[in-house]
């Protein structure tokens with residue numbers, strides 16, 4: 001494993017200009033998000049202090065830059081340890097994803113800051129910029145308590161977007177030379193092929209993600225019990241959905257199961273093949289993506305989705321039957337902390353349940369003993 005060469009220097013930019021870069025990134029992100037790109041969270045620039053780690057709005061905060069082979073990592077005082085870990089993880093992930101998709105930008109800006117109250121990140125492929133928010137320093141992959149590193153999961157996710165959405169081939173490569181990064185055909189795709197793809201790639205290379213978390217399995221098991229599955233179109237964009245699950249869970253979580261199914265039935269290079277074909281085409285034809293999938297895999301999106309639903313029905317009905325056969329126990333409420341409580345994972349070794357909890361007063365992975373209800377931070 002290659003250790004990245006790191007050079008650190010104080011950024012020439014003041015906090016003000018660093019924030020300008022961040023604001024510019026947010027604006028670009030809003031534009032890209034309109035084209036169905038990643039997980040943007042609105043930045044809240046505020047003065048805040050918390051256990052000595054964050055002072056974000058004062059002009060006295062110094063910004064620093066670490067440089068590695070493919071990243072300029074910008075961070076402010078208090079985040080040097082995170083930035084150094086990010087330098088290693090970013091280069092490691094870059095090597096994996098460059099091999100996965102065939103090409104990657106030469107240099108990427110990675111902004112690490114402690115400016116909002118929730119760990120999250122977003123990528124702006126047009127600007128080759130990824131931003132990571134660090135306030136909790138521990139919540140991994142929005143709820144999968146089995147993922148050992150929140151930073152690795154978050155960085156890998158955003159780097160999938162940065163590298164996969166940036167792919168251009170053939171005529172699109174020429175068009176990019178003429179018109180710049182506005183030529184980004186991969187950014188105009190159904191949500192499962194953007195967010196579901198990022199979640200599946202994490203599972204494929206890191207071992208855990210929302211593909212394998214208990215909430216996704218519970219959601220899909222309930223669909224089997226109800227014999228009610230969403231049409232592909234219901235998973236393919238974000239909208240206000242009257243029934244459960246919300247469109248975001250369909251696009252991200254259920255979408256990642258669909259992407260996993262595609263690779264299982266079409267081969268390990270199926271996703272890269274789709275990217276290869278689609279990255280050559282015009283992004284302005286609504287049918288282009290369907291044609292790209294048909295050309296790359298010899299099967300249509302509709303046929304793939306039909307096969308996916310059939311196989312999920314069989315898998316989860318068998319799981320329902322197995323659970324029922326073992327005997328159902330009465331439901332017992334275990335948690336009382338409020339906020340978002342999700343993705344429980346029971347350990348047969350310790351007898352404890354790990355779960356994700358996020359609220360305005362605390363956030364992270366917690367452990368609860370089902371017998372005495374004791375509840376503590378992991």
Ligand SMILES: [Zn+2]
Nearest residue numbers: 038039195198
């Ligand atoms: Zn995303």
